[in-house]
Amino acid sequence: MTLVVVYNPVCGDRTAEKFFNEEVLPRLKEQGKIPDKVIATTHPNHAGETIVELLKQTTESLTVILGSGDGTLHEIATSLHHSLDRQVQSQVAIVLVPCGTANALYSSLFPSQSDDPSYRLKSLNLYLSPSPTSIVLSSATTVVHPSQPGGDTRSSVAIVVASTALHAAILHDSEALRSSHPGIERFKIAAQQNITRWYHARVKLVPSHEHESVELYDVSRRSFIAVTEEGSIELEGPFTYFLSTVNVDRLESLFRIAPLHATLPSRTPALDIVIVRPLRNPTINDDSEGSRLRFAEQGGIVLGGAYRDGAHVNMIYGSDGSVGSEENSGQSVVEYYRCGGWEWIPDRDDEHARFVCVDGEIFNIEAGGKATTSISGNIHGTQLSIFA
Numbered sequence: 001m002t003l004v005v006v007y008n009p010v011c012g013d014r015t016a017e018k019f020f021n022e023e024v025l026p027r028l029k030e031q032g033k034i035p036d037k038v039i040a041t042t043h044p045n046h047a048g049e050t051i052v053e054l055l056k057q058t059t060e061s062l063t064v065i066l067g068s069g070d071g072t073l074h075e076i077a078t079s080l081h082h083s084l085d086r087q088v089q090s091q092v093a094i095v096l097v098p099c100g101t102a103n104a105l106y107s108s109l110f111p112s113q114s115d116d117p118s119y120r121l122k123s124l125n126l127y128l129s130p131s132p133t134s135i136v137l138s139s140a141t142t143v144v145h146p147s148q149p150g151g152d153t154r155s156s157v158a159i160v161v162a163s164t165a166l167h168a169a170i171l172h173d174s175e176a177l178r179s180s181h182p183g184i185e186r187f188k189i190a191a192q193q194n195i196t197r198w199y200h201a202r203v204k205l206v207p208s209h210e211h212e213s214v215e216l217y218d219v220s221r222r223s224f225i226a227v228t229e230e231g232s233i234e235l236e237g238p239f240t241y242f243l244s245t246v247n248v249d250r251l252e253s254l255f256r257i258a259p260l261h262a263t264l265p266s267r268t269p270a271l272d273i274v275i276v277r278p279l280r281n282p283t284i285n286d287d288s289e290g291s292r293l294r295f296a297e298q299g300g301i302v303l304g305g306a307y308r309d310g311a312h313v314n315m316i317y318g319s320d321g322s323v324g325s326e327e328n329s330g331q332s333v334v335e336y337y338r339c340g341g342w343e344w345i346p347d348r349d350d351e352h353a354r355f356v357c358v359d360g361e362i363f364n365i366e367a368g369g370k371a372t373t374s375i376s377g378n379i380h381g382t383q384l385s386i387f388a
């Protein structure tokens with residue numbers, strides 16, 4: 001078993017190095033765990049390059065004590081995906097020490113809020129315990145397809161989120177705010193900048209396996225139901241929100257956008273997909289400036305529900321277009337699907353519908369192109385797991 005320590009000194013509030021020197025490395029030493037390497041990343045994708053290189057040199061499984069946010073783990077997953085020349089089936093076990101801004105994966109696995117340093121050592125303490133437990137991580141591979149055969153195809157792997165519409169626009173715009181607003185408030189500012197926009201696209205949702213069906217959460221039954229006998233389904237836009245998650249029920253400790261990942265867990269690797277389509281509101285009949293302004297308020301209510309422990313998934317329209325819960329009898333405000341993959345085919349002339357976010361990495365689909373995402377339990381044979 002090869003043991004490496006990798007931390008990103010610039011992620012989050014830039015305290016990873018101090019935390020590793022003061023808390024993590026001494027604990028490993030105390031327990032007689034001597035890392036084969038200790039690496040502070042010096043450039044983007046350094047962590048991914050390191051792990052791929054180590055896997056080429058050994059047939060042993062690898063344990064990585066990783067001090068980072070979600071972005072660095074995403075780089076590792078994507079590097080594994082791109083290193084197609086690897087010959088061996090391998091195992092990479094991650095001990096995650098959250099050092100990033102949002103830490104979506106860590107706060108989903110350990111959902112309590114605390115500034116106490118011991119909160120950040122939960123995965124490490126499990127790894128060092130006499131009976132460590134770990135879970136296998138699923139991965140979602142997104143491929144951005146060109147408009148013409150033979151064009152440039154790009155791909156990337158999400159461990160947390162693959163999205164389009166508002167979330168992708170927020171991530172795109174928030175990057176420009178990173179230096180002025182290093183904390184999570186930059187996401188709220190970017191959300192305000194985009195809240196009135198509608199995104200024009202068609203979506204295909206694909207089941208995990210050929211003879212399965214796409215599932216939709218039924219608010220009244222509080223459970224998933226099969227949408228069709230079997231096969232894929234298509235949804236027409238416009239959309240305001242289109243986001244799929246993998247391995248997580250939240251994107252920050254309090255923003256629980258996909259709560260059913262935890263409360264109604266899937267037995268097999270699956271994508272949880274949260275969709276808002278404004279024309280489901282019974283009082284919104286057209287795609288006009290007025291409708292968009294009116295609906296923006298509801299967009300705020302939906303996202304507010306995510307901050308109230310995921311309450312948005314049970315919101316129902318009243319006949320007057322108001323958003324409520326039990327007392328209303330209309331359609332659900334949010335469509336919450338569970339399936340194996342999706343295709344997003346943006347309208348040619350809607351440039352804002354062409355952003356795709358894969359764990360914070362932003363892609364621009366060319367006019368006439370599309371993006372597809374599919375779930376898997378491993379990355380080209382490499383199984384990623386995490387002590388949790």
Ligand SMILES: Nc1ncnc2c1ncn2[C@@H]1O[C@H](COP(=O)(O)OP(=O)(O)OP(=O)(O)O)[C@@H](O)[C@H]1O
Pocket residue numbers: 008009010011012013041042043044045046068069070071072073075099100101102103104360
């Ligand atoms: N030495 C370095 N200099 C500059 N960038 C680096 C360096 N090392 C790693 N990076 C980059 O830092 C980026 C941010 O890291 P990461 O996502 O782990 O933290 P974060 O964005 O603060 O947290 P989160 O993803 O949880 O919001 C990564 O995309 C990685 O490419």
